[in-house]
Amino acid sequence: MTKRKHEVVIVGGGTAGISVAARLAKKGKDVAIIDPTSKHYYQPLWTLVGGGIVPKESTERSERDLIPAGTTWIKDRVEDFAPDENYVTTGEGTKIEYEYLIVAAGIQIDWDKIKGLPEAIGKEGVCSNYSYEYVDKTWEFIRGTKGGRALFTQPSTPIKCGGAPQKICYLAEDFFRKEGRRDDVEVVFASAGGSIFGVDHYRPTLEKHCEDSGIVTKFNIDLVEIKADTKEAVFKNMDTGELTTEKYDMIHVTPPMSAPDFLKRSPLGNDAGWVDVDKDTLQHVRYDNVFAIGDSSSLPTSKTGAAIRKQVPVLIKNLEHAQKGEALTAVYDGYTSCPLVTGYDSLVMAEFDYDGNPKETFPIDQREERYSMYLVKRYLLPKLYWHGMLKGRA
Numbered sequence: 391m392t393k394r395k396h397e398v399v400i401v402g403g404g405t406a407g408i409s410v411a412a413r414l415a416k417k418g419k420d421v422a423i424i425d426p427t428s429k430h431y432y433q434p435l436w437t438l439v440g441g442g443i444v445p446k447e448s449t450e451r452s453e454r455d456l457i458p459a460g461t462t463w464i465k466d467r468v469e470d471f472a473p474d475e476n477y478v479t480t481g482e483g484t485k486i487e488y489e490y491l492i493v494a495a496g497i498q499i500d501w502d503k504i505k506g507l508p509e510a511i512g513k514e515g516v517c518s519n520y521s522y523e524y525v526d527k528t529w530e531f532i533r534g535t536k537g538g539r540a541l542f543t544q545p546s547t548p549i550k551c552g553g554a555p556q557k558i559c560y561l562a563e564d565f566f567r568k569e570g571r572r573d574d575v576e577v578v579f580a581s582a583g584g585s586i587f588g589v590d591h592y593r594p595t596l597e598k599h600c601e602d603s604g605i606v607t608k609f610n611i612d613l614v615e616i617k618a619d620t621k622e623a624v625f626k627n628m629d630t631g632e633l634t635t636e637k638y639d640m641i642h643v644t645p646p647m648s649a650p651d652f653l654k655r656s657p658l659g660n661d662a663g664w665v666d667v668d669k670d671t672l673q674h675v676r677y678d679n680v681f682a683i684g685d686s687s688s689l690p691t692s693k694t695g696a697a698i699r700k701q702v703p704v705l706i707k708n709l710e711h712a713q714k715g716e717a718l719t720a721v722y723d724g725y726t727s728c729p730l731v732t733g734y735d736s737l738v739m740a741e742f743d744y745d746g747n748p749k750e751t752f753p754i755d756q757r758e759e760r761y762s763m764y765l766v767k768r769y770l771l772p773k774l775y776w777h778g779m780l781k782g783r784a
Contacts, residue, residue: 392482392483392484392485393484393485393486393487394422394484394485394486394487395486395487395488396420396421396422396462396486396487396488396489397419397420397421397488397489397490398414398419398420398421398422398488398489398490398491398492398709399421399422399424399478399486399488399490399491399492400421400422400423400424400492400494401424401425401468401478401491401492401493401494401495402423402424402425402493402494402495402496402684402686403423403424403425403427403430403453403456403457403463404425404430404494404496404684405684405695405698405775405779405780406494406496406683406684406685406698406701406702407423407425407492407494407684408423408430408456408457408458408779408780409698409699409702409779409780409782410492410494410683410702410705410706411423411457411458411461412458412780412781412782413702413703413706413782414461414706414709415458415459415460415461415782416458416782418460421458421460421461421462422461422462422463422464422486422488423457423461423462423463423464424464424466424467424468424478424480424486425453425463425464425465425467426465426466426467426481427453428452428453428454428465429450429451429452429453429522430450430451430452430453430456431449431450431451431522432449432451432772432775432776433449433550433551433695434551434694434695434729434767434771434772434775435448435449435772436449436519436520436522436525436554437519437551437554437557437558437561437731438731438767438768439519439525439526439528439529440517440519440525440526440528440529440532440558440561440642441528441529441532441558441561441562441565441731441734442529442532442533442565443734443768444768446522446525446526449522450522451776456780458781458782464480464484464486466480466481466482466484467480467481467652468480468481468495468652469481469652470652470656471491471656471657471658473491473657473658473674473676473677473680474657476488476489476491476679478491488679489679489713490679490680490681490709490712490713491677491679491680491681492680492681492682492683492705492709493653493658493665493680493681493682493683493686493687494682494683494684494686495650495652495653495665495685495686496550496650496684496685496686497548497549497550497647497648497649497650497685497686497693498647498648498649498650498651499520499521499645499647500547500645500646500647500648501645503645503646504613504614504615504616504643504645504646505614505615505616505624506615506616506617506618507616507643507645509618510616510618511524511527511643512524512527513618514618514621515531515535515621515638515639515640515641516531516616516618516640516641516643517530517531517640517641517642517643518642518643518644518645519554519558519642519644520554520644520645528558528642531640532561532562532565532640533565534640535562535566535571535575535639535640536571536574536575537571537574537575537639538574538575538576538638538639538640539575539576539578539636539637539638539639539640540559540562540563540566540575540576540577540578540638540639540640540641540642541578541580541623541636541638541640541641541642542555542556542558542559542562542577542578542579542580542641542642542644543555543580543581543613543623543641543642543643543644544556544579544580544581544582544583544644545582545612545613545644545645545646545647546582546583546612546628546646547646547647547648548647548648548693549644549646549647549693550647550685550693550694551692551693551694551728552588552692552693552694552728553587553728553729553730553740554644555579555581555642555644556579556581556586556587556596556730557730557731557732558642559577559579559605559642560599560603560605560730560731560732560733561731561733561734562577562642563577563603563604563605563733564603564732564733564734565734567603568734572604575639576606577603577604577605577606578605578606578607578608578636579600579605579606579607579608580607580608580611580613580623580625580636581607581608581609581610581611582609582610582611582612582613582628583609583610584609584610585597585609586600586607586609587730587740588746589740589742589746590746591740591742591746591747591748591757592730592738592740592742592756592757594757595738595757595758595759596730596732596738599732599759610627610628610629611625611626611627611628611634612625612626612628613625613643614626614633616641616643617635621637621638621639622635622636622637622638623635623636623637623638623641624636648662648663649662649663649664649665649686650663650686651663653665653686657676658674658677658680658682660688662688664686664687664688665680665682665686665687665688666688667681667682667687667688667689669688669689669690669722669724669744670721670722671704671708671718671720671721671722672687672689672701672704672705672708672722673708673712673718678712679712681705681708681709683698683701683702683705684697684698684701689701689722689724690724690744691724691725691726691743691744692726692728694726694727694728695775695779696725696726696727696728696741697724697725697726697727698779699779699784700722700723700725700726701722702779703720704720704721704722705720707719707720708720723743723744723749724743724744724745725741725742725743725749726741726742726743727739727740727741728740728741729763729766729767729771731764731767732759733759734764735761735764736759736760736761736763736764737759737760737761737763737764737766737767738756738757738758738759738760738763739751739752739756739760739763739766739767740756741756
C-alpha cells in the first residue's frame with residue numbers, strides 16, 4: 391500500500407474544500423485535497439440556466455485550475471476513514487495520514503430513491519436543475535409547455551440550496567405569463583414541507599407571491615414515483631402515508647439527498663451519516679483533530695454556498711487554536727442565505743441564522759421582491775464566488 395502524509399487533509403474539492411484550502415495555502419500550510427472530479431460547477435446559477443437566462447457552460451471550470459497554489463491535489467476518492475489512527479484510505483489503495491482532517495464532501499443526490507426517475511429524467515417533460523447534464527432540459531421543457539400542468543416538487547430530505555425548488559417554479563410561472571400562455575398552464579408547487587418557507591420573516595412575502603400569481607401550493611406530500619408512460623407523479627402524504635397521483639405535462643423534480651455513502655459507513659457520521667460536529671465550532675464531537683464544513687456536516691442550517699462563506703473563517707480560526715492547544719473561541723451562528731428568485735426581474739434576499747433571525751446585509755427591507763437583489767444574484771455573487779471565496783479572499 392502506498393503511503394503519504396500531510397499536515398492538513400481536506401476531503402472534497404467543492405466550494406467548501408477549495409475555500410478552506412485557499413486560506414490555509416496562504417498561511418503556508420501543508421495541505422492536500424482529495425477529490426476525484428475533473429470539473430467544478432457554480433451550482434447556484436443552475437436556477438438561471440433552467441430559466442433560460444445563462445448558458446450552463448458558464449457555470450463550469452476545470453478543477454485543476456482552482457486548486458490553490460502550493461496545495462497537493464490527490465485525484466482519487468476516499469474509501470475509508472480511520473480517525474483513531476489519523477488516516478484515510480483511497481479507492482486506489484493509498485493510505486494518507488494527517489495531523490488534521492477537514493471533511494468537505496458535499497451532499498449525495500439520490501436519484502434512484504424516486505421510482506422511475508432515473509429512466510425518465512431528461513425525457514418527455516421530466517427535468518431537474520440538480521444535474522449539469524440535464525439542467526438545460528428544464529428550459530427546453532418550460533419553453534415547450536403551451537398548456538396543461540407544470541408541476542414542481544420539493545422532497546422531505548435536506549437538500550442543497552433549499553430555495554431552489556420554488557425558484558424555478560416562480561421563473562416558469564413568470565415565463566408563461568410573459569408569453570401569454572399563463573391561463574393555459576396550471577402551475578403547482580408540491581412540497582413535503584409544511585409551508586412555502588421555513589423562516590417566518592420571509593414566509594408572508596412568498597405566500598403572497600404564490601397567491602397573487604395563482605401558483606397552486608400543496609404541502610406535506612413527498613414525491614415517490616414517476617410514471618413516465620402516463621405522465622403521472624405519485625406522492626406520499628407525510629402524515630398518513632396515503633398515496634395520491636398528480637397528472638403533469640412537465641415536472642421539475644428536486645430529488646432526495648443524503649450524506650455521501652462513504653460517510654454513512656464511517657466512524658465520523660451521526661445516525662443520518664452527516665459528519666457529527668459541534669454547531670458552534672465545527673469541530674468533531676469525538677475527534678478533536680477532525681473538522682467538517684458545508685453540506686456534509688451536521689450543522690443545522692440550510693446547505694448553501696453562503697453558509698460556507700461564513701463557516702470558513704470560523705473553521706480556520708478554530709483549526710489554528712486546536713494546533714496551538716488552545717480553546718476554540720470562534721463561533722458560527724448558523725448564518726445562511728437563500729436568494730429567492732421570484733421572477734425574471736425580482737428576488738427576495740433571505741438571510742438568517744440558526745434560530746431564523748434575519749442576518750441581513752443590505753440597509754433595506756429584504757423581505758420585498760427587488761430588481762436590485764436580482765442583479766446581485768445574477769452578476770455580483772458569481773464574481774464573489776470565483777474571484778473571492780475560491781481564492782481565499784471572501
